[in-house]
Amino acid sequence: MLLRIVLLRFSLGFLLFAGAGAATAQPATPRYRNLVMEGGGIRGIAYGGALQELEQQGVLRGIERVGGTSAGAIQAALLAVGYSASEIIAVVNATPVQRLNDGRFIFFGGSHRLVKQYGWYRGDQFATYMSELVARKTQQPNLTLGELHALAQQQPTRFRDLYTTGTNLTTQRVQVFSYETTPTMRVADAVRISMSIPLYFRAVLLDAQNNVITGTPAPGQPVQVLVDGGLLANYPIDLFDKPRYLAAGSPGTPDVRGNVFNPETLGLRLDRAEQIPLDTVVTGRRQLAPYDIQDFNTYMGALYTVALENLNPMQPEDWKRTVSINFLGFSPKIKRVTDTQKKLLMDSGRQGVQAFLARQPIQK
Template identity: 30%
Template sequence: MKYYLCRTDGLETRKHVITPENLVFSGGGIKGIAYLGAIRALEETGVIQGVKRYSGASAGMIIAALLAIGMKEKELYRQMIAIDFKSFLEESRVKIEMLADDPKMLLEPMTSAMVLYDEVVYRGLCDGSYFTKWLIHMFKRKGFDGKTTYKQLYEATGKELHCVLCNLNYGKTVIANHEDTPDMPVVASVRASMSIPFIYRPFEWKEDIYVDGGTMYNYPIEIFDEGCPADNTLGFILSSKNDILTPSRREDKNLWQHIACTYEAVRNVANEYCFRGGNEYRTVFIDHKHINTLDFDLTYEEKEMLIKEGYQATYTYITKGKH
């Protein structure tokens, strides 16, 4: 069967963005650790010094928020290289990592009953409390906490943070920031933006239900274009060009693989917009070396590999743009 290929011909060739005021990070689940390398390159080249605004979706939003509160690459590295990301799947009655390794567990009456109950009643297996506690810990390291609102963050730092969310009640992408949602807690919105459907329970705020912003707008590269020149924004995607345009076949033989394949498909369609919209010139493409969005069981070597890819892709982009 022939699959659709996004057209890339006829797009305007423009110079790289090397003095950005805005940084935008795509979603990509566990692959987001590659952004540590990207940040390292931004700091080494001095590019990050002029940044005033941050945005992202899902895993990209986590990085955007941590940069907005003043985190530096070395501190982020120390905190994230040691963490066992499987812990982000805790606080669920079913051990998801075990379910991923042995999908036949679903054939056990008790396991299948708990999964069905949690999906029907709570609309997700994990409540996300471990991740929320971790993020609050990170915020407290910079003098903020879990109740810090967008307005308070902007007043304290002068940096704008724009969070991409999916509002299920209206079926629309919405943006949380200091102007539109000044009283919304930043930590809560980040928790909402990384709420992978069916894995994490959705987030409710003012009677509306929110899930992973990456489900509808995984790469919000144009989020600042209304008020800023396009050349002021630099974006990062957790995929190589080839992975977006000609993706490799993935296995879909059990529930976990089915969720992963569905999620990757949705994200890839969103990422294709980078080419349709002519945004390739202001995008850093980071090769994830076939690490999947839901591969929470990363080894130290795999983490370092992703960080290296993020660094090399970003450093190459910046240095080429200066010549």
């Protein structure tokens, strides 16, 4: 089963965004302190419009922690180090996708890396570029998660704590990277792990202390192999469902995992148009919407959806804090998109947020 998901995740790539104008809106009273974003590849263009709408409605103003997986981790990291929604859109809109596909002698080199390092492309260029983006806002290209936390404590209106996910193939579990778990890890490396699409980008190796191993591991050195967090936690909406993240006096009893539903978490999720009506009913999703399979693309879409959804189950109450965004039938795979297509996805993201907020009780 895992091999199927690995092959399906092969198509996911760097999150692209495009600029678009937003209608003027009156700020709302902040209700959320945590923001989580799903992985989604090229479909994540829609997040640009969603974030602009959240910013205009005053929601981003109250966010203290941001988390995400794969493409969502990239977006979360930029928010964490101080980028506004418009700045994120501008940055990624100016980033050529092909810049991420690095490595000498692509065919023969890629074949060698695939066998020896578990990925066709190196992924080094992405890590370098992510470091540059971090430095633009912090003057520290090697900023660690612990150092980011210190900045968030000193300037809470500018910086936020970052939480990303990775799939640890060695331990066979999801691993969360944050100042709480890996304070000395670089922000760029935490994101690089989360977007390490299996077989596409080279896997990231960690030692027993969760330090990134550069080069070839020493003989006998314990090694952990990390790849894209989307294999097991594509939409980690429960990242902040722990008592320590709840507001003082919040009700709730921890479940067997120690989790407590956190109503101050908001999630952005990409879905099919046919699925969204089932996601937004009062009782929450009851089933996956059927697929009309007519060709190989729709076959792969159906296979990807049923596998990923069953590996990443949600609780019924999670839909109350989830913004469902229509990805308009786009595949998650890396490809160029036109300005018109970008605008369509941006508008869809904005509409998803508007529909979600319209269903919420008015805050006094």
